[in-house]
Amino acid sequence: MKFLSEYRDQKAAEQLSQQIWKKVTRPWTIMEICGGQTHTIVKSGLEDLLPREITLVHGPGCPVCVTPIELIDKAVAIAHRPEVIFCSFGDMLRVPGSSKSLFDAKAEGADVRIVYSPLDALKLARTNPERQVVFFAVGFETTAPANAMAAWQADHDHIENFSLLVSHVLVPPAMEALLSSSNCVVQGFLAAGHVCTVMGYEEYFPIAEHYKVPIVVTGFEPLDILDGILMTVSQLEEGRHEVENQYARATRREGNRPAQERIIEVFEVVDRQWRGLGEIPASGFQLRGRFQKHDANRRFPFSGEAAHESPECISGLILQGIKKPHQCPAFAVKCTPENPLGAPMVSSEGACAAYYHYGRRQEHDRQANDRIQPELSGTPSR
Amino acid sequence: MCLAVPGRVVEIMDDGDIAFRRGRVDFGGIRKEVNLAYVPEAQIGKYVLVHVGFAISVIDEDEARRVFKYLEEIGGLKEELGEIPQ
Numbered sequence: 001m002k003f004l005s006e007y008r009d010q011k012a013a014e015q016l017s018q019q020i021w022k023k024v025t026r027p028w029t030i031m032e033i034c035g036g037q038t039h040t041i042v043k044s045g046l047e048d049l050l051p052r053e054i055t056l057v058h059g060p061g062c063p064v065c066v067t068p069i070e071l072i073d074k075a076v077a078i079a080h081r082p083e084v085i086f087c088s089f090g091d092m093l094r095v096p097g098s099s100k101s102l103f104d105a106k107a108e109g110a111d112v113r114i115v116y117s118p119l120d121a122l123k124l125a126r127t128n129p130e131r132q133v134v135f136f137a138v139g140f141e142t143t144a145p146a147n148a149m150a151a152w153q154a155d156h157d158h159i160e161n162f163s164l165l166v167s168h169v170l171v172p173p174a175m176e177a178l179l180s181s182s183n184c185v186v187q188g189f190l191a192a193g194h195v196c197t198v199m200g201y202e203e204y205f206p207i208a209e210h211y212k213v214p215i216v217v218t219g220f221e222p223l224d225i226l227d228g229i230l231m232t233v234s235q236l237e238e239g240r241h242e243v244e245n246q247y248a249r250a251t252r253r254e255g256n257r258p259a260q261e262r263i264i265e266v267f268e269v270v271d272r273q274w275r276g277l278g279e280i281p282a283s284g285f286q287l288r289g290r291f292q293k294h295d296a297n298r299r300f301p302f303s304g305e306a307a308h309e310s311p312e313c314i315s316g317l318i319l320q321g322i323k324k325p326h327q328c329p330a331f332a333v334k335c336t337p338e339n340p341l342g343a344p345m346v347s348s349e350g351a352c353a354a355y356y357h358y359g360r361r362q363e364h365d366r367q368a369n370d371r372i373q374p375e376l377s378g379t380p381s382r
Numbered sequence: 383m384c385l386a387v388p389g390r391v392v393e394i395m396d397d398g399d400i401a402f403r404r405g406r407v408d409f410g411g412i413r414k415e416v417n418l419a420y421v422p423e424a425q426i427g428k429y430v431l432v433h434v435g436f437a438i439s440v441i442d443e444d445e446a447r448r449v450f451k452y453l454e455e456i457g458g459l460k461e462e463l464g465e466i467p468q
Contacts, residue, residue, distance in 0.1 A: 012450070012453055015456060015457070019456065035384075061384070063384075089383060138383070139383055140384055142438070143433065145436055146417075146435060146436045149417065153401065194386050197386070197431065198438055248442060248448065249442050250388075251439070256438055259438060347383070
């Protein structure tokens with residue numbers, strides 16, 4: 001086994017889909033948290049394998065999408081400083097700030113570099129001691145062990161010219177914020193597999209219990225998602241609301257302890273602004289104690305103009321699962337991956353980007369089918 | 383951004399300090415250096431899940447087969463009972 005391609009098998013996917021069809025008796029709305037899962041769903045056309053009773057709504061699990069616009073503006077300002085090498089994951093570069101993106105800054109001559117790992121940024125700091133190397137430490141819990149280690153190694157090896165612009169967010173507080181909102185439509189969750197690989201899933205038991213909502217830790221391949229949906233639907237149909245683990249090949253209940261220990265050593269939990277969602281209490285990480293000397297926020301004071309969002313972008317509603325990307329008037333007209341109004345159109349985990357790249361045609365076909373359907377009355381439903 | 387890819391550990395470089403423990407991991411022919419600090423149980427030949435240069439989990443190979451065993455069971459049931467009615 002390669003533990004990858006096997007989970008893309010079409011026949012197995014159809015078998016799982018049949019099991020879902022057998023289970024479902026009434027409408028259910030399920031949210032997949034992670035943008036990676038959204039992309040698998042839309043790219044593989046999984047919604048076409050599901051009974052009409054099941055509605056999938058796409059969650060806020062796209063760190064690029066929820067990074068506040070103020071921080072993008074700050075990143076752009078820091079990147080423009082002549083002594084700075086600004087390093088980021090590639091996803092962040094096109095995200096629009098108030099007036100420009102990091103990509104624009106790069107085009108104007110700023111030294112902005114795409115790195116694969118925060119350790120690559122740290123390496124740049126080691127080899128360029130005369131420059132200030134800043135890493136844009138964005139991400140959910142999955143990325144926290146890597147960013148924590150970069151800060152830890154910088155401290156350990158006294159690499160003074162390395163700092164992090166931290167915008168770390170946490171999944172469980174966002175789930176609670178969604179669930180406690182009055183317009184929440186979500187009845188079951190596919191929890192983000194890799195977030196749980198790091199943190200475990202004990203945090204989700206009180207959420208499942210309090211909100212009476214099934215939570216299934218789910219992987220990222222098509223079979224994982226279908227299996228996760230089957231487990232969620234089974235719970236919903238049977239009136240259960242438990243935490244279950246579909247992704248046991250990579251995720252254990254207690255998570256990755258050594259990673260958690262490093263995270264706790266380096267980061268402390270703080271309130272965080274989420275782009276499109278507002279402030280959520282205790283929903284992010286910030287560098288703590290002795291690691292704060294590597295905090296780019298402190299190293300490069302910033303007093304920019306007040307940030308402003310495009311009034312046409314409805315990303316807040318998209319991230320809460322209230323609207324789908326194609327329901328936005330700007331979608332694919334004024335807002336495209338080349339000229340985005342909001343972050344979900346840019347990120348490889350953004351719902352709008354997924355619909356743009358893979359989903360528009362499907363939605364079009366589905367609407368066409370809806371129009372044809374009445375003429376086919378008498379056709380047995382699957 | 384939470385993308386993580388499984389690969390097979392082909393070499394482990396241990397300099398003593400666990401925080402700097404590294405390995406070479408094979409992703410279907412492409413080999414990359416990966417930090418192994420968070421998977422002290424990783425061994426050569428085992429599959430690890432890698433995210434932004436860090437292994438965050440060792441793949442449990444028995445669990446990895448669970449969904450296929452389940453499908454086999456359904457398939458077996460199908461053969462015994464004939465086509466399961468829709």
